[in-house]
Amino acid sequence: MRNTLRQIKIGNTEINGAAALAPMAGCSDLPFRELCRSFGASYTVTEMVSAKGFVMGDRKSEELMRLGENEHPAAIQIFGSEPLYMAKAAEKALKFSPDIIDINMGCPATKIIKGSSGSALMKDPALAGRIVKEVVSAVNIPVTVKIRAGWDKNNINAVEFAKVLEQNGAAAICVHGRTKDQMYAPPVNLDIIRDVKMSVSIPVIGNGDIETPLDAKKMLDYTGCDLVMIGRGALGKPWLFKLINDYLEKGVIAEEPSIEERMEIMLFHIKRLCEHKGEYIGMLEARKHAAWYTKSLRGAAAYRRELSALKSFEELKAISERIIKEQKELI
Numbered sequence: 001m002r003n004t005l006r007q008i009k010i011g012n013t014e015i016n017g018a019a020a021l022a023p024m025a026g027c028s029d030l031p032f033r034e035l036c037r038s039f040g041a042s043y044t045v046t047e048m049v050s051a052k053g054f055v056m057g058d059r060k061s062e063e064l065m066r067l068g069e070n071e072h073p074a075a076i077q078i079f080g081s082e083p084l085y086m087a088k089a090a091e092k093a094l095k096f097s098p099d100i101i102d103i104n105m106g107c108p109a110t111k112i113i114k115g116s117s118g119s120a121l122m123k124d125p126a127l128a129g130r131i132v133k134e135v136v137s138a139v140n141i142p143v144t145v146k147i148r149a150g151w152d153k154n155n156i157n158a159v160e161f162a163k164v165l166e167q168n169g170a171a172a173i174c175v176h177g178r179t180k181d182q183m184y185a186p187p188v189n190l191d192i193i194r195d196v197k198m199s200v201s202i203p204v205i206g207n208g209d210i211e212t213p214l215d216a217k218k219m220l221d222y223t224g225c226d227l228v229m230i231g232r233g234a235l236g237k238p239w240l241f242k243l244i245n246d247y248l249e250k251g252v253i254a255e256e257p258s259i260e261e262r263m264e265i266m267l268f269h270i271k272r273l274c275e276h277k278g279e280y281i282g283m284l285e286a287r288k289h290a291a292w293y294t295k296s297l298r299g300a301a302a303y304r305r306e307l308s309a310l311k312s313f314e315e316l317k318a319i320s321e322r323i324i325k326e327q328k329e330l331i
């Protein structure tokens, strides 16, 4: 089974490797994206940014859009429901040199769908098509869209919806195989990803519940999608991209990192986070990341409680040394 690193082209942007990092607001910031990249993620997307907020000059949006030096190809993701604001935001975002503009049409959060953005657009294909058309005509880079299977189980319209997006100039579609009503509950519908792939001629990215190299291969094989996108499976486990690439290339499941390596990766990640956002914010955000890094360890619940009060990087260093010692004693 030799399945060498896939190369796909979205418009004229080349992506080498089948596993991409999904956009995750509050998680997939620049330090995390760069870390995943160093483990072989072939493509990354920023956290979603409000098109209107960005156009109106919101400083936080600018921060979210900044890409890493070694983070190409990468997309900036925008959300909104007004075609002209979306087009203006995409054009203004070009100053951050993205390779792709991605449009969020999958977010199920109440705050987002109340504004007719995110997955609410799946109920209005005509408006979604207009948004894509305006954004495509505003920028000279590929425009992609991230969608869900549909609004609810009685309205699974990803196939027809994807066709509308393609007709309006979308260069690729990412399908998260769940309805908006499902939020993040299982199961992921691989059939709908396969059906979209069979119905459009632009690349299709499959997404949902990939936790292991076998899950990634299953999605690629079953749906025929061009690329898989991994979200929660990479939290506290950025090396998952390497495991997936190794498996797709050589057919072997490589070993998980040792406890020492795991803690080293965690410290590296949190150090970058503190450099990027300052130690105060960095350590607040480190609490959740550290809990993910220790999730599968024996005694994880006690570690999580302790890590939820983290205040300084030095404290995290001391805890990680103790974790290594305790985990080795358990062997």
Ligand SMILES: Cc1cc2nc3c(=O)[nH]c(=O)nc-3n(C[C@H](O)[C@H](O)[C@H](O)COP(=O)(O)O)c2cc1C
Pocket: 022, 023, 024, 025, 026, 027, 046, 047, 048, 077, 104, 106, 107, 146, 176, 207, 208, 209, 210, 229, 230, 231, 232, 233
């Ligand atoms: C905390 C969190 C934040 C997310 N933020 C975004 C976002 O900003 N834009 C987006 O398109 N999807 C977002 N998603 C959805 C993910 O990109 C992905 O579609 C979903 O988690 C399913 O993939 P997974 O099972 O690999 O996690 C988010 C998901 C999570 C869990």
